[in-house]
């Protein structure tokens with residue numbers, strides 16, 4: 001892509017911290033953008049391609065959500081002890097006909113079909129494409145911390161086997177065990193689940209596609225952790241489905257596993273901790289995602305500075321209209337629940353995430 005006329009301008013600036021001199025290099029790419037590492041220049045046109053062809057010019061919509069989910073379902077095909085796949089290797093894209101057959105990957109075929117032609121145009125390896133697209137998609141959502149990107153995953157060798165991806169019907173014990181086998185601590189699991197703040201379900205109840213897990217699926221915030229704790233009273237669609245439990249709000253879906261984590265003595269305080277603490281969850285999510293996206297990978301190049309900066313979210317969160325502290329199923333006994341105001345007006349009905 002026009003790299004014949006590559007001109008590299010290297011600006012060198014020296015910053016002095018005490019006696020140590022830190023030299024920061026900046027390369028100006030053919031596209032005019034800058035990065036610390038020339039090898040990252042190829043990503044700028046790919047990011048534009050992804051934004052235009054996958055995310056409708058940069059939206060936090062259905063495809064962005066699904067692209068983030070895809071990073072998890074790809075990467076978690078991994079075990080510290082080996083034998084469960086190559087981790088964040090793009091096998092879910094390259095070996096899609098195998099991995100989309102797995103029950104936990106239900107619905108993943110849609111985003112695979114959307115990504116595949118864009119992947120072919122990108123020139124990236126499957127792993128780099130899946131994880132770059134996931135980060136760009138997530139970063140389209142206000143409030144997401146700027147997710148870093150490591151570049152240089154080799155092509156995947158084989159599909160991941162079945163049963164590496166947790167199901168919403170799995171117990172807390174089983175999900176924690178599976179995640180620990182991939183290298184994640186219990187707190188990291190709870191922090192990764194902040195992804196469900198920009199998420200919806202298509203397949204749990206197929207009569208109500210794109211039903212979100214919180215009232216603000218277009219914003220990465222801590223509303224999700226709060227709303228999972230509100231007393232459940234209804235099923236948003238055609239009655240009770242496998243993997244879902246009672247939801248507090250019309251139009252909102254609550255996963256059985258999310259609720260179980262919110263109530264289990266091992267995780268209840270971890271679940272409560274992020275509520276209305278945006279900078280806390282941002283820091284924890286970045287760290288856990290960074291780990292997720294390099295599972296099974298070595299010798300990658302840090303290209304984090306090519307990733308666009310997300311719009312901020314800094315407001316306090318609120319109880320949805322008609323809810324207050326009395327509706328919270330408090331399960332953490334050691335920390336006080338944060339004090340939150342209630343949105344005024346009648347109880348809301350949450351609209352589905354717009355169709356792509």
Ligand code: HEM
Nearest residue numbers: 065066069072107166167168192195199200201202203204
């Ligand atoms: C650990 C246990 C987890 C379980 C049991 C679980 C389960 C689910 C289920 C059942 C859905 C709805 C699928 C559908 O019906 O369309 C979903 C959606 C989603 N999940 Fe998870 N998940 C887990 C962890 C994660 C993690 C770690 C991430 C990312 C880092 C993630 C990101 C997402 C996203 C973004 C969606 C929304 C996809 C969309 O809106 O199209 N999940 N998850």
Ligand SMILES: *[C@@H]1O[C@H](CO)[C@@H](O)[C@H](O)[C@H]1NC(C)=O
Nearest residue numbers: 093094095096097112113116
């Ligand atoms: C799945 O991957 C194959 C190549 O392995 C590709 O030809 C096919 O188009 C992909 N399927 C979808 C739905 O994109």
Ligand SMILES: *[C@@H]1O[C@H](CO)[C@@H](O)[C@H](O)[C@H]1NC(C)=O
Nearest residue numbers: 205206207237238239240241
């Ligand atoms: C709704 O649920 C009932 C009972 O589970 C089932 O028989 C029916 O087919 C469902 N309706 C639709 C539209 O899926």
Ligand SMILES: *[C@@H]1O[C@H](CO)[C@@H](O)[C@H](O)[C@H]1NC(C)=O
Nearest residue numbers: 039151152154298299300301
């Ligand atoms: C690491 O990557 C660099 C640059 O891509 C390459 O030259 C080197 O051989 C790689 N080392 C290993 C151990 O793969």
